[in-house]
Amino acid sequence: MGNLGIIFWRELMSYFATPLAYIFIVIFLITNGIFTFELGGFYLRGQADLLPFFSFHPWLYLFMVPAIAMTLWADERKTGTIELLLTLPVKLRDAVLGKFLAAWALTGLALALTFPIWITVNYLGDPDNGVIFAAYLGSWFMAGSYLAIGSCMSASTKNSVIAFILTVSICFLFVLMGSPILLNAFPDFVPQFLVDAISAMGFLTHFDSIAKGVLDIRDILFFAVFIGAWLLASAIVIEMKKAN
Amino acid sequence: MIEIENLVKKFDQFVAVDNLSFQVAEGEVLGFLGPNGAGKSTTMKVITGFLAPTSGRVSIDGHDITEDAIAAKSLIGYLPEGAPSYGDMTTEEFLRFIAQVRGYRGEEIDRRVQHVIKEVELESVRRQTIETLSKGFKRRVGLAQAIMHDPKVLILDEPTDGLDPNQKHHVRELIKNLARDKIVIISTHILEEVTAVCTRAIIIAEGRIVADGTPAQLESRSRYHQAVSVRLNDSYDLGADLGGIDGIATIEEDAEQALTYTILAKDGQSIFSQVSAIAQEKQWPVTEFHVQRGQLEDVFRTVTQKAKEA
Structure with a gap:
């Protein structure tokens, strides 16, 4: 196990050392249930798919994921452990990635624990399980994108509450970018390629098709590149900000 | 290294x-x-x-x-x-x-x-x-x-x-x-x-x-280097006795403790033996008598203050 793995495990264990991880998972599951059954009309639709479940994820993540991401680096800076961590023989890359992956694993675990709903839909009908699996994967990658933004925001401040608010704001922007509400609001003189470019950066653009069962590798690639870019930005911000 | x-x-x-x-x-x-x-x-x-x-x-x-x-x-x-x-x-x-x-x-x-x-x-x-x-x-x-x-x-x-x-x-x-x-x-x-x-x-x-x-x-480097501290139990004019020694810069009286004096040496010269000889000869009313190595605190203050002024 390299340093990446060691940091990953330390971070993951630290989520479970406090009630944080358990609370996160419980709230995630409850909210998911409410969204799917109450707001999404899971039963009323009479269709054996998980569309109502997945289509709320971009909005659910908007508040859940920043809560996980906010402490990633802000706490290290506040308590001074960043000085300890970065003077150990550890590459910054391993530290950034290890922390990110631990948080991503936690969201993955929370997502995996929604499995009863998958069993339910199989019990009630005959869904396309390939589509559902793809949607899970897409949802997890989208959660990763939120986290990567959160990692960068958390690196920019010592205050985790500020990190939370910044992350929510920026994530909201990226959700909006792909939403028809925003895209239809552009006046006519805005050139179409610009609208398309903005839409191409939006989370919903890529996630909606995944949720509907169209798994295009380009959508997953979008999220992967997005994560990579924000993690790189995190490393740059850490380098710049660690002095103060 | x-x-x-x-x-x-x-x-x-x-x-x-x-x-x-x-x-x-x-x-x-x-x-x-x-x-x-x-x-x-x-x-x-x-x-x-x-x-x-x-x-x-x-x-x-x-x-x-x-x-x-x-x-x-x-x-x-x-x-x-x-x-x-x-x-x-x-x-x-x-x-x-x-x-x-x-x-x-x-x-x-x-x-x-x-x-x-x-x-x-x-x-x-x-x-x-x-x-x-x-x-x-x-x-x-x-x-x-x-x-x-x-x-x-x-x-x-x-x-x-x-x-x-x-x-x-x-x-x-x-x-x-x-x-x-x-x-x-x-x-x-x-x-x-x-x-x-x-x-x-x-x-x-x-x-x-x-x-x-x-x-x-x-x-x-302290000005207290080689200085001699003396504590008396009765008032006595030290200055009068010590006038003859070249190596002495000045005599300071402790502001907080009465009858306590520090005899400072000029440029870190050793004055202890001379001062102690006089003290014996004149029978100073001494209760404490020792030589100082110098005070790091004094050096610290001097050099850091100098840097600030520069």
């Missing part, structure tokens, strides 16, 4: 470290002194590779701290200011984490962790989370992680800050024991610590070195 050449660290316009150059060899325990904000901690952060220098270079045993960071960092054990550690972990978990990052595997981890726990006496708090520990124990956990890999270079930023006298003594003994064939750099503003553990002291002010030498050498 640590080599620091023309080290400069600026934060925007503020120059925290201003063209610092010095070397530290094996076996030396270097006390790094200076008023708050003089650049002590910043220098240490650059030496340990936490902050990148604005210019100049730092090399640890030939490994450049920016070019060859991992190799250089592997040689260093570092206790950052305030001894930060992960509060939600237990002492043992935290030390195991450090051992792993330091490259130990399997049984070796247990052996190293056990060794440092014994070395800094953490057995009693082994399974306690670090956030519940007292300041002294936290500091010791920080020390334990710094010495985990038996490092060649030990850099300790205010290692005894906030400890009670017993703990201070313990930490100093620990440092002395560790110091053989190692390089130790300690930052402190407790001057007694320097005389207690250091073989060399550097005083910095405004980011520059203002004094560098053994504690004895620095003390000899």
